[in-house]
Structure formats: C-alpha cells, structure tokens
Amino acid sequence: DAxxxxxxxxxxxxxxxxxxxxxxxxxxxxxxxxxxxxxGHGLRLIYYSAAADITDKGEVPDGYVVSRSKTxxxxxxxxxxxxxxxxxxxxxxxxxxxxxxxxQFFGPGTRLTVL
Amino acid sequence: RKEVxxxxxxxxxxxxxxxxxxxxxxxxxxxxxxxxxxxxRKEPKLLMSVYSxxxxxxxxxxxxxxxxxxxxxxxxxxxxxxxATYLCVVKGYGNKLVFGAGTILxxxx
Numbered sequence: 001d002a003x004x005x006x007x008x009x010x011x012x013x014x015x016x017x018x019x020x021x022x023x024x025x026x027x028x029x030x031x032x033x034x035x036x037x038x039x040g041h042g043l044r045l046i047y048y049s050a051a052a053d054i055t056d057k058g059e060v061p062d063g064y065v066v067s068r069s070k071t072x073x074x075x076x077x078x079x080x081x082x083x084x085x086x087x088x089x090x091x092x093x094x095x096x097x098x099x100x101x102x103x104q105f106f107g108p109g110t111r112l113t114v115l
Numbered sequence: 116r117k118e119v120x121x122x123x124x125x126x127x128x129x130x131x132x133x134x135x136x137x138x139x140x141x142x143x144x145x146x147x148x149x150x151x152x153x154x155x156r157k158e159p160k161l162l163m164s165v166y167s168x169x170x171x172x173x174x175x176x177x178x179x180x181x182x183x184x185x186x187x188x189x190x191x192x193x194x195x196x197x198x199a200t201y202l203c204v205v206k207g208y209g210n211k212l213v214f215g216a217g218t219i220l221x222x223x224x
Contacts, residue, residue, distance in 0.1 A: 031210050042119075042202065042216035043159070050210075058211070090158055094210050101147055104212060106158035 002026055006091050006107040014115050019078045021110050023091030030096030032074040033058075033104065034066065036087040043090065049074055050096065081114045088112075118142060118213045121203050125219035132193045136218045138186045138203030145213075148179055150188050151202040153217065159202055162188075193222045 004025045013019050023032065030051050035043040035058075045058030047066040055066050063085060065077045078085055091107040121138045128134050140148075148165035163170065165177040165186050176189040186203055203215035 033211075035214075040123075040216055043214040045211060045213075048211065096210060101149075101164045102210060103161045104210075106160070108158055 029093040033092040119215040121215035147206040149204040
C-alpha cells in the first residue's frame with residue numbers, strides 16, 4: 001500500500017564517491033521520473049523512463065546515470081558526486097494513460113548532501 | 116528566460132482573505148497545465164488541473180489564458196492550512212512536466 005517510496009531519505013557523502021538513490025513503486029505505472037529541487041530553481045527533470053529498459057535524458061542529466069530493469073524500480077546513480085549535486089531528489093510516477101491530465105505522484109524525497 | 120515563471124512571494128495574508136497567483140509560460144505548444152502544492156520539506160502533490168474554460172474546486176479557482184500564456188490560481192477564504200508553496204506546472208511533450216519555482220503563501224491568524 002506504500003505507493004512510491006525512496007531510500008535513503010537522508011544521505012551525506014563525500015566528493016568523488018558513487019551514490020545510488022532508490023525509487024520503488026507498487027502501482028505498475030509506466031512512467032517514472034527523477035527530479036532535483038534547489039532553491040530558486042524549482043524541480044528540474046534529470047531523467048525519465050517510459051517503460052522498463054527505456055530511459056531518456058531530462059533537463060539536467062550530466063553526472064547522473066539511471067537504469068530500469070524492472071517496472072517498479074528506477075535507481076538514480078551519481079557516479080562521482082560533486083558539491084553541486086547537493087539537493088533534494090524526488091522520484092515520481094504516472095500511469096501513462098492516454099490523457100493530457102495524468103497526475104504525477106511523488107515520493108517523499110531524498111535529501112543528499114555532498115561534502 | 117525560464118520556461119515557467121512565477122512570483123516567488125511570499126504572500127502574507129490574513130485568514131479569510133482572497134489571494135491570487137499568476138504564472139506565465141513560454142512554450143506556446145504546451146498541452147496541459149496544473150497547480151501543485153508543496154508543504155515544507157514534503158513532496159509536491161496535485162492541487163488541481165487547469166482547463167481551458169477555467170475550473171473551480173471549492174475555494175480554489177484556476178484559469179488559463181492561452182493567448183497571453185498565463186495561468187492563475189485564486190484562493191478564497193484563506194485558511195491557515197493553505198500555507199504552502201504553490202507550483203505552477205506545464206506539460207509539454209509526452210508526460211514531461213516543467214515546474215515553476217513556486218510561490219510561497221503564508222496565511223496568518
């Protein structure tokens with residue numbers, strides 16, 4: 001009944017380390033998204049996925065890698081973390097039905113600090 | 116220029132007041148429009164979609180002006196619980212959303 005979950009909820013890491021943020025959904029929604037939210041910028045799309053094994057870049061993909069081997073999981077990896085990647089990361093899903101007004105449902109977010 | 120622009124506020128209003136937020140978008144090909152609400156340190160949640168003819172949901176009224184490329188949200192009889200950040204959201208190609216930076220509303224007793 002959890003819907004969409006993210007882990008960890010809080011993470012502190014050091015510059016240069018690899019970090020993976022997890023996103024899991026129980027609805028079998030087709031689409032999944034990763035956003036970052038920074039003061040003054042709102043939410044910006046990093047990567048998205050229309051289905052398993054289909055991913056595409058968003059507005060700010062540099063420094064991030066995603067995969068989607070299963071419909072329910074969409075991990076986001078920072079290959080070599082930088083201080084500029086300190087942010088709040090939100091995962092979201094939508095069903096992908098043929099409607100212009102599909103709601104996106106967001107996970108609770110992961111607060112990442114890169115020292 | 117940002118694709119979706121909002122006045123960041125904050126808007127400080129007393130309980131019972133009527134407050135309006137505006138938002139402009141730059142992509143004339145945008146297909147659909149939304150207002151999301153975000154409470155402090157929480158995830159965004161859909162408040163309401165914005166339809167071409169305008170729509171109302173209780174105390175909330177949303178309007179769209181495609182010719183001028185702006186969207187508005189009107190909140191009547193503000194409650195303390197309305198205090199939040201309101202995000203203007205535009206949907207373009209596929210299911211990708213573009214978010215404004217948000218407008219902060221603080222309702223005071």
